Amino acid sequence: MPATVHVYVFDGYADWEPAFAMAGIRDPQYQRQPGRWQVQTVGQRDGVAVRSKGGLAVLPDVAMDALHADDSALLILPGGDSWVDTPELHRGAIDTASHFFDAGVPVAAICGATAGLARAGWLDDRPHTSNAAAYLKGTGYQGAAHYRDMPAVRGPGLITAGGMAPLEFAREIFIELGLYDDEVLEAWYQLYKTGKSEHFARMVRAAEEPARQLPATQRGPRPGKVTRPSGPGKPTAQRRAEREEIDEATGATASETTRDAHVSVRSKRSGGAKAN
Incomplete structure (x- = not known):
């Protein structure tokens, strides 16, 4: 309940x-x-x-x-x-x-x-x-x-x-x-505080992260969490830096980044491929 x-x-x-x-x-x-x-x-x-x-x-x-x-x-x-x-x-x-x-x-x-x-x-x-x-x-x-x-x-x-x-x-x-993970909460706050759409994209990306860290008072199992394959992977900070470099190099606007992030989340939830 x-x-x-x-x-x-x-x-x-x-x-x-x-x-x-x-x-x-x-x-x-x-x-x-x-x-x-x-x-x-x-x-x-x-x-x-x-x-x-x-x-x-x-x-x-x-x-x-x-x-x-x-x-x-x-x-x-x-x-x-x-x-x-x-x-x-x-x-x-x-x-x-x-x-x-x-x-x-x-x-x-x-x-x-x-x-x-x-x-x-x-x-x-x-x-x-x-x-x-x-x-x-x-x-x-x-x-x-x-x-x-x-x-x-x-x-x-x-x-x-x-x-x-x-x-x-x-x-x-x-x-x-303990409603949101820390990064999601901060992105949510900045989105409504500043009105800048880049924080919506940040919020969506933060919600995708497989291993979000919480203060000890908020830690707990995440229902429905998907177990990802083990093995070496890029640190979160590195992935973010690469994403930002790609956006800068391609001239992606904040609205385009927001749109792509939102499509990515919807696609992953429905099991389909990301739309182009």
């Missing part, structure tokens, strides 16, 4: 803030273990649809009071104006987050949701960030010494980010879950 990441949704939630993370978790392409993950939305009440700040109507998959930490791999708390304007509306979400902390299941909060955690005392002794240090001072929390002026911060059991950093927020979530 797939592991589930739960995303809290409510009227006025900032739908763009968890979007990168949700899309990456649901899309099995390039993941270390395709098919392992799923996303479910969590609402304040059962069967009651909510509308995001961007106007999306969402019918939550599960009610907050029915969510148990044992059934989840991670709880994502998006931001929204109501975290500051009417914080009492999120009491149920904060109570659930507290159960997650107690059970050792990580929580990821961005923008206004960090104020909710600060108000409940969960940031008093944990490294964290938010929209700004001054933004959290109004909550009366005691964790200013642990504030980090960074787009996103990942610590034991907690990920926080400012509302201006949904991309970095997603990256830290992916690291926490």
Whole structure:
């Protein structure tokens, strides 16, 4: 059964803030273990649809009071104006987050949701960030010494980010879950950070690598891994250098390199020959 990441949704939630993370978790392409993950939305009440700040109507998959930490791999708390304007509306979400902390299941909060955690005392002794240090001072929390002026911060059991950093927020979530191998993750991040297509080609090539190395905390068997014939082969760095030299010599553009890499992956997955 797939592991589930739960995303809290409510009227006025900032739908763009968890979007990168949700899309990456649901899309099995390039993941270390395709098919392992799923996303479910969590609402304040059962069967009651909510509308995001961007106007999306969402019918939550599960009610907050029915969510148990044992059934989840991670709880994502998006931001929204109501975290500051009417914080009492999120009491149920904060109570659930507290159960997650107690059970050792990580929580990821961005923008206004960090104020909710600060108000409940969960940031008093944990490294964290938010929209700004001054933004959290109004909550009366005691964790200013642990504030980090960074787009996103990942610590034991907690990920926080400012509302201006949904991309970095997603990256830290992916690291926490071990979603991608390191090179794939870095290429993914640079692709969306810079908008340069060369990073898509890099991501595809990284996903093809037969022996991708991970930090000790993320190592594990890769389902469906194909065993390649043993014997001498060129080091990865050498293969990359040769590929770059060929591209330079032939005048291949970034879009051509991206197209060829994508065709190569599709061809290998279908068992056919690479298209010319």
